[in-house]
Amino acid sequence: MATFAVLASSMNLRHFLDRHIEQSLLSIGVPDSPALVKQSGRPEFGHYQADGVMGAAKRLGKNPRNLAASLIAVLDLNEIATASVAGPGFINIALKPTFIATELSKMRKDTRLGVAKQKPQNIVVDYSSPNLAKEMHIGHLRSTAIGDAAVRLLEFLGHQVTRVNHMGDWGAQFGSLLAYMDRLTKKGEELATELKDLEVFYQSASQLFKSDESFANEARQFVVRLQSGDPECLRLWQQFIDESLNHCQATYDALDISLKREDVHAESAYNEGLPQVVKALESKGLVQVSDGAKCVFLDEFVGKDGKPLPAIIQKSDGGYPYMATDLVAVQYRSEELKADQALYFVDGRQSLHLAQVFAISRAAGFISEAQHFRHIPFGTILNKAGKPLKTRDGGVVKLADVVTESIARALVLVNEKTPSLSDQAKQEVARIVGIGAIKYAELSRNRTTDYIFDWDTMLAFEGNTAPYLQYAYTRIRSIFRQDKIDPNKIDGEFHLHPQSSAAAEISLAIKLLQYVEAVESVPDDYQANLLCNYLFELSCQFMSFYESCPVLKAEAKVRLSRLMLCDLTAKVLQHGLNLLGVSTLEKM
């Protein structure tokens, strides 16, 4: 499990209360008992609850309610909150409005919105990693969107992040593509024109491979020539790769993914290390030859009928499978990039493979005890028949098409909802809403489960979607526009006393203070949906507040306080969405 150390003291209330209560337990003679502080599930139970007393009482053979009462007696939270015993021994904690107001003021003055930097680590993030012999399709969205959000978040937390786009640009699959390019060249066709539509190009080559035996033979020849370094063949290959990379980059740019050309570290980059890595493993005594293939057998991997499960590092024909490539990549990330952590945002179906890669790397000493290599798996996108979307048959959904479709749908909507905007403004709204919806759809659900691709679900614009959050943001901005107020030029004290504030106002205020908790919870397991949930709940709280608490028409003190509350909400929404790779708008 990766560990993160916080540098400065953070404004994480949950952690603060957790530590404080744990120490208080210690002070009344209850050691080693976690306080188990969490946000309350219900408003009537206060804002936080500590559930640890019941377990502690049980271990000590004490009455839990009595122990809870003793604990409260020494808590000393007078300036911050009130605590009470409830039920079998829960401790309910309600923050005081004066404390909430003070914390909000601090948060408002902090450009990091209360989130402390962590002790910097070198973190390598492997994500997106499409195969260049195939068109980028909907299946690549998960790794790309989730990985990009992780990268942005880790950088914000102060880490040194290296993006690695481990693209598939090598291997047998390129044989038919190169053979097809070769044929076109000989026929005098303009390659640049043909390569403009890669999808058609892939399909033509693939069909020819199936239907034309002599073409299939040429394709196999090209594989051999490619791997032996034939210059003419490499030239063709490079031309194809360049075109394919341009296509990928265009898709990244369209989706506002932070990957750049220089982040590409493709499979072919590891070719020279392949013989070396086999030798290294042999010298450690880890290699056995089985059926002509060089294999590593580790006890922890058992195959069919209880037999040892091999990891093949060199095939019987002398070729290197991707196990070997991935092992060289581990060396690169460990030794060259000095990774404290390496995160692999890769389809869950690769679990066994990556477990083998990491286990072999540890056995061979490629990675040290202190280095954490982790597979962050995610589920598969399925078609309506419940089968994985495949590239070979017709059912491919091109990623670029999803982007186009989403923007088109958003444009229809903006025309309907806000006809007053200029055409140019509408286009921009449609673009930002469209790509936000796509990415958020990926990020907001649990990454581990499979799901069925459906246009309407993926491109939904209401409920827990990016447009809902973006809309909340524009409503706030509209308030400031209405009275021509510059949010950076207002200042004063928050007024959150119950007599002058609606419940919605207090709820919103507390939700804002919990931003740090949402952000810091994500790197535990890279569940971006935790941050999405938070932002959605924040937006819901704001929408309620907006309906029930007039801002501009309130009396002066309350008006100023509410303006600041709105401003802070806008800042958190924008910041959180940016961490997810989603942009905000002034109007929509």
Next chain:
RNA sequence: GCGCCCGUAGCUCAAUCGGAUAGAGCAUCGGCCUUCUAAGCCGAGGGUUGCAGGUUCGAUUCCUGCCGGGCGUACCA
């Protein structure tokens, strides 16, 4: 066969090292636009958390066994 993942409202999903009455969105139904953007708000209905046991003061969560689904399991990646 073995291994990993999954099974929660009609649908898509939440549920923070086991916690209080399992929550949202969509869909359905009923309200709310002379008042800061209705892509919105308020309310209603909808559940034996696949089944059966076990551990526990307390289980969607942990354990065991079934049922159902997905993926993986020696030279594709």
